[in-house]
Structures are given as C-alpha cells and as structure tokens.
Amino acid sequence: MFNNDRLLVLLLLLALLGACLWVLLPFASALFWAAVLAFASWPLMRLLTARLNGRESVAAGLLTAGWVILVAVPLLLFGFNLVDYIRELTGLINTLRLEGLPPPPEWLAGMPLFGDELVDLWRTVDQQGLALFATLKPYLGQVGNWLLARSAKLAGGMLELALSLVLVFFFYRDGPRLERFVQSLLTRLIGERAEHYLELVAATVQRVVNGVIGTAAAQSALALIGFWIAGVPGALLLGLLTFALSLIPMGPPLAWIPATAWLVWQGDYGYAIFLGIWGMFVISGVDNVLKPYLISRGGNLPLVVVLLGVFGGIYAFGFMGLFLGPTLLAVAYSLLSDWVSEARPAELPASPAPRREAGEERVS
Template identity: 45%
Template sequence: MSAPEPPLQQFEFVLRLAVALLLAVGCWLVLRPFFSAILFAAVIAVSTRPQYHWLRRRLGGRERSSALLACAIVSALVMLPAALIAASIGDALAWLLGLYDDWSRGGLPALPDWLLATPLLGPWLLDYWQQLARGELLASGTADYLAETLRGLALNSGRAAGNGLLQLALALLVLYYFYVEGDRLAERLHRLAGRIGGALGPELLGTARNTVVSVMVAIAGTAMAQAMVAVLGFSIAGVPAPLLLGAATFLLSMVPIGPPLIWGGAALWLFRQGDTGWAVFMVLYGLLCISTVDNVVKPFLISRGSHLPFVLTLLGVLGGLAAFGLIGLFLGPAILALAINLSSHWLALIRPAGADHDAPHT
C-alpha cells in the first residue's frame, strides 16, 4: 500500500492544474474572435500538405516562397467563387430592378393559364396579381417595404463582405505560418498526443487528419458531380454556354448557396425569353437533381474516406453545419470519427475482462 502524498505536494499539483486551466481559458478568450480563421487555415494546411511539399520541391526547397505562392493560389480559389457570387447577385438585382421598371410603365404581364388553373393556388394568385396590377398593394406601403428590405439587404451584404475579407486575410496569414512551420508543428502535435493519450494519441490524430482530408476530397468530388448534372440540365433546357455554366457551378459548389445562383439565373433567363415551361423545368431540376447531389454524394464520399457509416456521416455533416457553421462540415464528421475510435478502443480494452467473466467454468 503506497503512502499518501504530503499535503505540500497535493497543493502544488492543484496549483499547477489551476494555472494550466487559467492559461487555457485565457488562450481561448484571446483566440476566440479568430477561431474560424484559424480552423479554416488548419483545414487547408492539413488537406493540401502533399501539394505544398510538391510545390516546395519544385521551388528548390524555399519554404517562404513556396508558402507565399501556395497562399496566393488558395486566395485565388476562394476569391473567384466569391466574385462569381457577387456578380450573380448584382445581375439578379439589376434584372429585378429593370423588370420592376418595365412593369411600372407597361403594366404586369398576364399569368399563364396553367398557373391560374392550379388548384387552391391559382385563384389566390390571380386575385393578388390583379391587386398588384391596380397598384393597391404598392399604395398600401409594399413599395416602401421593398425599398427598405433592399436597403437592409445591401447593408448586410456589405457588412458580411467586409467581415469575410477580414477573416480571409487572417486565415491566409495563419495559413502562411502553418505552411512554413507545418513539419515542426506536426512533430509537436504527435509528441503532445502521445503524452496525453499514450499509444492511442497519435492514432486519434491520424483519424482526425484522415477525416479532414476526406471532407476536402468529398467537397471536390461533389462539386464535380454537381457540375456534370448541371451541364446536362442546361443542355436539355437549351441554356446557352452550358459548359461555362457548369464550370461556374463547380466553383460555386464550394459555397452552400452557390449552385442555386447559377441554375436560378438560368431559370430567370429562360423566363425572360418567354420559355416559362423550361424555366419551371430548370427550377425543379435544380431543386431535385443539382442540389440533391450535395446531400447524397458528399456524405457518401466522406464515409468512404473516414470509415464512418453513411448515416453517421450524414448526421455529422448536417449537425456540424447547424452547430458550427461552414467549418462544422469538417468538425462534425471528425468529432464523430474520434468518438467512435475512442469507444472502439475502450471496448477492446474491457472485452477480455468481460470474456473471462462470462466464460463457463470447467
């Protein structure tokens, strides 16, 4: 039987633990405003580590030049979809303003007969359309409400764009540090994981890394699948330049609201051309086919790479997005993968004792 620790040693242990907790809380409070940028940079650095090593070899082992070039490439890949989204939103707003100007001068166009014949919706829509054509709704303050809504939308969009640019700049700065110090940071993380979790620590670290890489591969694979499905729909509906729109869909698939901007814009173009039926087809095709690919292909690809069951991967993706935002796309599956790995090792440790207990006595 071991002797109890002296009171002084117990006090020193509690004091060290309290200092460590205070430091951890202080670090969290300091870094909390930049948490999203740090996580984004970490995800990109881990996922693109092999490509960065290849680039560094091509540049003769120059770390800083390689890191700067890699950050520039990442910045371009992020800014290009953002620019396409801004251009799409601007075109849509310009079209809506032009449409409103045309209607205010020449009156509203007649609704299609098939839409008016729709049960329940048709009579209500006809009455609303007639009130709108007579100006009753606009006179009751709808125009002021729409103007205020558009003004608020513009202000919120500008604020979000400014915040996004600031977060991107911080993420690129952290990403540069991760690229330059990546090998040394990886070694320290492995040592820390081994110190905390023993032999299991590095394995859990590898599980988290494999899950993050699987999510990145799933994002790229889903973007390719959505682009192919979108090109097929654009070709069927007769939208011009389907390959160019498919490439735009591929780029904007990295963003949750990206693809609807493309196929929604195509539907608006068809409506303006008078092809109402094809416009409705484009909307239904976008909702049922293009957008559905993201909900099916992405969890499937993540489950293949992270060795998670498909249902748990789907729950991890959706729950992570709901809990943490866009970065939750990586955190959700990674947390579930770590939890399953830990539980599997825990069960493996206690199974022999249980087996001996349940074994029949001779």
C-alpha cells in the same frame, strides 16, 4: 499533493492559456479554415516541396496562390455579377409595377386541365398589379433589411475567407513543426494511442474534404449542363461560380436562381421552368446524396454516423460543423470501440480431451 508554488504556477499557466485563447477568438474561424485547407492538401505540399528541392516557402506560396485562384477569384466574380443581377431584378420590378405583366404565353393556355385557369390567373394578377404592389409594400422594407443583414454577413464571411487564405501560407510553411508539436502534446496526454487518433482525424478530415470538393465538382458540372441547355449567357462562368458557392451551405441557389429570373425577364418561360426544376432537384439535390456517400467511402464509420455528423454538425456549429461533426463522431466512435474491445474478457482456451491409453476398451 501540490505545494503552494506549484499550484500558483499552474494557475498562472491556465490564466496565460485563457488569455491566448481570448486573443485568438476573433480569428478562430479563419484559423480553422486555414488549418483544414492545409491539412487536406498536405500530400500535395509534400510533393511540391520535393519537386522544388525542399524550398518550403516557395511551395507554400504556389499552393496559396492556387487556393486564391480556385476560391477567391470565382467569389469575386460572383460579387460583380450579383450587382448586375440585383440591378436587373430592380428594373424588372419597376417595369412590372408600371407596365404590368406581358401577355400570357401560348404554351400556358395549351397546358392540359389547368391551362385556362392559369391564363385567367395571369390576367387577374396583371389587372390587379398596382393593388398587389400596394399590399406587398409594407413587407418590402423587411425584405430589404433581411437582404442587407445577409449581405453584411456574406461580406464578413468573404473577409474571413481572405484572412484564411493568408494564414494557410503559414500553416504550409510551418506545418512540420506544428505536426511535431501536436503529436508530442497528444502523446503526453493520451500516451501511445496518440498516433492512432491523429491518423483517424487526418483520414476523417481528408474524406470530408474529398466529399465537399467532389460534390462541388458534380454540382458545378450539372449546373453547367443546365445553363447550356437553357441558353444562359456566361454558362462557363456560372458553372465556376456554382463550384465556389457549393463550398458554403445553400450556395448553389445563388447561381441558378438569378439565372432563372433572367430567363423569366427574357420571356423564355419554358427554359425558366426547366432550369428552376433542374436547379432544385438536380443541382441542389445531389448535395444530400453524394456528399455523405463520399465522406463515408473508404472508412469504417457507419453511414448513419456520417449523416448525423454532417447535418448535426452544421446545425450545431454552422459551416465549420461540416468538418467538426464527422470528426468528433469518428473520434468518439473509435474511443468507444477501443474501450469495448479492451473491456471484453479474453476467451479461455478449450481444455483438451483426455487421451485414451492404448488397449483401453470403451465402457458401454
């Protein structure tokens, strides 16, 4: 039984731990992403440290600069381009409100079955444009408020990203000491299996990162192909932006939807339809197939568990759930597997058949 002094010390330690968690709570997201980035690229940190003769601070600075170039710079360029897209979209809406729609394109009338109906619909919308804008006017304020809220949330996310890129330097530099601390803590809590579960978490996070980066690379390549075919200017820059936006849920449409709107504004309706279909079913659709496959590849976790971990984790925890979901299910799956294997009774060896003495006859 606890004596009073030991109980008081335990309560004080719990209160101290709760206060520390309360202080770190506003930075939980930034700390999480910094830990994920450092954890996923730790083999590169070891290699770079060895090449630099053990200078960990220099290696940490170089890797942090690499993350800034890879992630922060494309997002910053996207912010500047987004302002231009919004300005062009505002001009398009004002032009449509004052001058109406342009004449219907020739290919629209040539469409089989519905060509004439689509042309009539085009002219009807053009003639009733003022009434249409008057009808939509009460909803424009709501759309503006929604965009303002999403812009504020996006700005907050970019600030968290910048803070995580600062914190990742310290995770790189102090990584070995943090690893020894976590391993000793888990060893004290769960004993000899601590190293096994650390390896399990490491492998799961590594596969998730490979799935996210691999999917982002595939989406950026497909987006680059679509932008080149459609003749969108700055296709390479938009491809890099697609890579950065693929790291967040529903990010790639923020690259190809404005490009599609620009094509509509330029009157290239055929390429606009192509890019819209390409973006919806190819660029954004590959995320639902390639990411779960890459995450489940090379591990003993069933694919259905991976799918539940990815989508359920995103639903429960937001973007952090992309890593937390599969990791939690992997640890739970391993714990249950170990518990079932330990609870299974050992099979008794079969008793050997009695030996027949020499000369003994078989009784019929």
